Amino acid sequence: MKRILCILCATLLLFGNIAHATDYKYFTSGDIYNDAAIDGSSITKLGTNYYATDEHGYLYKSKLFSHWSPITSAPAGCRLISNRRWDMDRFFVYVPGTLYVTYDGEIFHNIESFAQDAVVRYTCGLYTSMQKAENGFLLRYSFDGEIWFDFPKPLTNSALWVMRVNDENIILNDLATVDGVCQVVLSKSAPQSCLYYSGLVYEFGNDSFIDNPTYTGAELVYADKTLQNHFLYVYRTDLGSTYKYEIVRVTESRALKNASAVIASKALELYIENDTLCFAQNGESTNLINVGDQFWHQVSDDIAFPLLRSAHDLSFGQFFDAGYSKNYYLQNGKNYNIETDGVEVNLHGSFLAFDSAPQIVNGRTMVPLRAIAEALGCVISYNAQSQQIQIDKDGFTLYMTIGSQVAHKYWPDGVSAEIILDAAPIIAKGRTLVPLRFISENLNISTSWDSAYMTANLN
Numbered sequence: 001m002k003r004i005l006c007i008l009c010a011t012l013l014l015f016g017n018i019a020h021a022t023d024y025k026y027f028t029s030g031d032i033y034n035d036a037a038i039d040g041s042s043i044t045k046l047g048t049n050y051y052a053t054d055e056h057g058y059l060y061k062s063k064l065f066s067h068w069s070p071i072t073s074a075p076a077g078c079r080l081i082s083n084r085r086w087d088m089d090r091f092f093v094y095v096p097g098t099l100y101v102t103y104d105g106e107i108f109h110n111i112e113s114f115a116q117d118a119v120v121r122y123t124c125g126l127y128t129s130m131q132k133a134e135n136g137f138l139l140r141y142s143f144d145g146e147i148w149f150d151f152p153k154p155l156t157n158s159a160l161w162v163m164r165v166n167d168e169n170i171i172l173n174d175l176a177t178v179d180g181v182c183q184v185v186l187s188k189s190a191p192q193s194c195l196y197y198s199g200l201v202y203e204f205g206n207d208s209f210i211d212n213p214t215y216t217g218a219e220l221v222y223a224d225k226t227l228q229n230h231f232l233y234v235y236r237t238d239l240g241s242t243y244k245y246e247i248v249r250v251t252e253s254r255a256l257k258n259a260s261a262v263i264a265s266k267a268l269e270l271y272i273e274n275d276t277l278c279f280a281q282n283g284e285s286t287n288l289i290n291v292g293d294q295f296w297h298q299v300s301d302d303i304a305f306p307l308l309r310s311a312h313d314l315s316f317g318q319f320f321d322a323g324y325s326k327n328y329y330l331q332n333g334k335n336y337n338i339e340t341d342g343v344e345v346n347l348h349g350s351f352l353a354f355d356s357a358p359q360i361v362n363g364r365t366m367v368p369l370r371a372i373a374e375a376l377g378c379v380i381s382y383n384a385q386s387q388q389i390q391i392d393k394d395g396f397t398l399y400m401t402i403g404s405q406v407a408h409k410y411w412p413d414g415v416s417a418e419i420i421l422d423a424a425p426i427i428a429k430g431r432t433l434v435p436l437r438f439i440s441e442n443l444n445i446s447t448s449w450d451s452a453y454m455t456a457n458l459n
Contacts, residue, residue, distance in 0.1 A: 050063070056077075059093060083125075098113055101146065111145075138154060143188050183197045221245075227275065241266065288354065345458065361426065378443070400425050402432070446458070
């Protein structure tokens with residue numbers, strides 16, 4: 001059966017594969033080069049050396065991360081631009097107005113000139129530059145960083161969302177041109193040809209694109225090549241107060257590798273790097289991680305978001321992160337050891353993303369109130385003075401009070417009952433946690449517990 005899925009949305013920020021914190025060697029910026037902070041987001045490898053720029057725009061190299069040596073021949077004030085996963089024989093550095101390439105890390109060749117204020121970057125298989133002009137913004141693009149093409153139409157804003165759907169085609173999504181918003185397909189076989197669409201739909205079965213602006217199915221919000229011959233696709237469906245994300249991994253031949261789904265609040269952001277996904281809110285992790293299989297894993301707070309936010313899988317079994325401070329982590333080996341020390345909740349086959357991790361309290365699974373209520377389609381209200389929680393759904397009303405094991409349930413016909421809870425609602429880290437079994441079963445949803453995977457299944 002054909003799966004027709006709509007491409008409408010934006011590419012997301014990237015972050016990297018994870019492992020448990022004990023797998024990391026720890027060292028500080030003092031071990032790297034005086035007090036200069038190496039930009040962890042720029043690290044790449046060429047030959048046997050690693051290269052990175054610091055906060056002042058100087059380029060350094062290192063073999064073991066223990067000592068970084070300055071590259072005196074590199075242009076001053078540069079920023080390293082690299083497709084870390086595929087370009088193993090070169091990397092680019094950019095200074096305002098000029099792009100350089102190096103094949104040995106020592107000799108730099110001027111390969112392209114830009115306006116002084118142009119922004120040059122690499123995203124999902126495409127190098128782009130954007131510069132301000134009198135009639136809007138001028139876009140240039142390149143598949144290899146060396147041969148550049150001018151986009152034929154001025155843009156009315158500089159937003160640029162890139163998705164690589166396969167080795168041949170790259171999509172510029174929601175592109176605001178002088179003629180209106182559109183999607184543009186760029187093909188490596190005809191790099192100067194721009195195919196415009198008003199509502200682009202991708203057909204898995206035919207491996208082709210069709211123009212269908214009336215299609216209202218799930219939207220494709222991310223697509224990129226993650227491993228050799230493997231692609232990652234993230235589809236999003238609007239469920240009202242939440243989104244359902246379906247994570248699909250396929251081979252180049254379109255054979256389904258594996259798939260998983262998660263339901264998340266619209267307040268949560270999805271971060272992706274390579275084949276790993278994580279949800280976060282306001283810069284804080286939800287602890288929910290997917291690392292390339294069908295399961296979502298709850299990991300501990302101390303390694304979740306601070307580590308993942310700027311981490312990079314360098315594709316050679318080493319894993320580097322600069323975090324938000326001058327702290328660095330290095331992992332050796334390609335086997336990622338995920339420690340699932342949290343509780344997962346699966347609703348009708350989709351995992352739930354929470355803004356605070358579920359926990360076991362006195363043998364009972366406690367989950368964040370708002371997230372579980374949104375996922376179950378409930379309306380909730382909270383009286384801060386009385387600390388009373390009200391949950392409404394389909395004419396039923398549940399009343400619970402923080403710290404109390406007494407709850408009340410009201411039916412649509414006016415009948416009410418007092419219910420004794422086996423665990424009272426609590427407040428932990430600023431979040432209200434409620435007993436999962438009581439909430440689900442009183443909304444006519446059965447609950448089962450899978451101890452092997454620390455997962456509560458709701459059906």
